[in-house]
Amino acid sequence: xxxxxxxxxxxxxxxxxxxxxxxxxxxxxxxxxxxxxxxxxxxxxxxxxxxxxxxxxxxxxxxxxxxxxxxxxxxxxxxxxxxxxxxxxxxxxxxxxxxxxxxxxxxxxxxxxxxxxxxxxxxxxxxxxxxxxxxxxxxxxxxxxxxxxxxxxxxxxxxxxxxxxxxxxxxxxxxxxxxxxxxxxxxxxxxxxxxxx
Ligand code: URA
Ligand code: SF4
Numbered sequence: 001x002x003x004x005x006x007x008x009x010x011x012x013x014x015x016x017x018x019x020x021x022x023x024x025x026x027x028x029x030x031x032x033x034x035x036x037x038x039x040x041x042x043x044x045x046x047x048x049x050x051x052x053x054x055x056x057x058x059x060x061x062x063x064x065x066x067x068x069x070x071x072x073x074x075x076x077x078x079x080x081x082x083x084x085x086x087x088x089x090x091x092x093x094x095x096x097x098x099x100x101x102x103x104x105x106x107x108x109x110x111x112x113x114x115x116x117x118x119x120x121x122x123x124x125x126x127x128x129x130x131x132x133x134x135x136x137x138x139x140x141x142x143x144x145x146x147x148x149x150x151x152x153x154x155x156x157x158x159x160x161x162x163x164x165x166x167x168x169x170x171x172x173x174x175x176x177x178x179x180x181x182x183x184x185x186x187x188x189x190x191x192x193x194x195x196x197x
Contacts, residue, residue, distance in 0.1 A: 004112045005034050008105060012085045013053075018101040020086035020094070026053035030081030030109050037116045037180050039109060040064070042082045043124035043155065044094050050087035055080050056156075063156035063166075064121075067173045081109055083128045099128045110148070116183040118148060119176055122155025130195065138193070140172050142179065145195035149183075151176045 009029040015021060028045035031054055040056075048058035056064050065075055084094040084102040094102075110118065118129075126132040130143055135154055143150040153172040159165040179189050 001112055002034050005030075005109070008108045008112065012105055015085070015105075018084075018086075018098045020084060020088060020098055023089050024086040025050045027085050028053055028055050028082065028087070029085060029105075030079060031055050032075065032079035033077055034079065034113055036077065036079040036113060037184065038078055038119055038151075038176065039113060039115045040078060040080045040119045040121055041106065041125045041129065042080070042121045044082050044084045044091075045087040046091055047087070055082055059160055060155070060157035063159050063169070067156065067159075067166075067169045070170050071173045071177045073173075073177060079109070079113055079115070081106065083125050093124055099124075103128070116149065116180055117142075117151050117176070119151045119153060121153060122158065124155075126152060130193075139168065140175060141192040142189060143193040143195065144191045149189075149191070151179065 012027045012029040015027060028049045042056060045055065046058050046060065049055055068075060068078070083106065084098050085105060088094050120126050120129060123133060123135045126135050126138065130145060130150065132138060135152065138152045139154050141152050143152060154165055154169055156169060159169050182189050
């Protein structure tokens with residue numbers, strides 16, 4: 001399993017499948033525990049991530065780390081990745097072509113790790129994975145699509161300039177890990193949104 005994930009990582013590092021490869025410094029493969037019960041999915045690498053090749057290590061990453069710690073979880077217990085693995089110039093939102101081209105890697109990460117649930121961080125991931133929008137309406141909810149469970153929450157970067165959202169993210173992450181505990185005990189959890197296709 002670890003080996004398979006390493007192959008995905010190497011393929012991401014050398015990937016030239018979309019135009020983002022032309023402007024990146026480093027690709028940013030997913031990182032973390034290959035046996036994690038949850039995969040966190042953000043939008044795209046930012047400046048710090050592009051520089052180092054590691055996901056969520058800038059300010060947004062710090063916010064995520066703090067929210068996890070408040071739920072009693074450390075970063076190395078979980079797996080963290082993004083919709084696209086290379087930084088879009090000036091941190092623009094990745095295009096549909098870029099997202100669709102890169103999604104093969106996310107699919108592989110999911111099929112190798114087989115998490116109990118996938119945590120969607122913010123609108124770009126919500127839109128790319130579930131076709132959703134208006135994250136603030138749907139945050140805190142559980143969705144199921146093609147036999148995979150998703151937990152929807154805000155992007156940690158949204159908490160940087162909005163103090164109110166710090167509590168929202170914290171509350172959601174605590175709920176997420178309570179759900180994971182129930183899933184580990186084979187309990188049924190409430191699914192708020194069912195996707196039929
Ligand atoms: N924002 C993201 O969505 N992903 C990162 O890796 C860093 C910031
Ligand atoms: Fe490849 Fe994804 Fe980077 Fe595009 S964003 S070059 S598809 S790894």
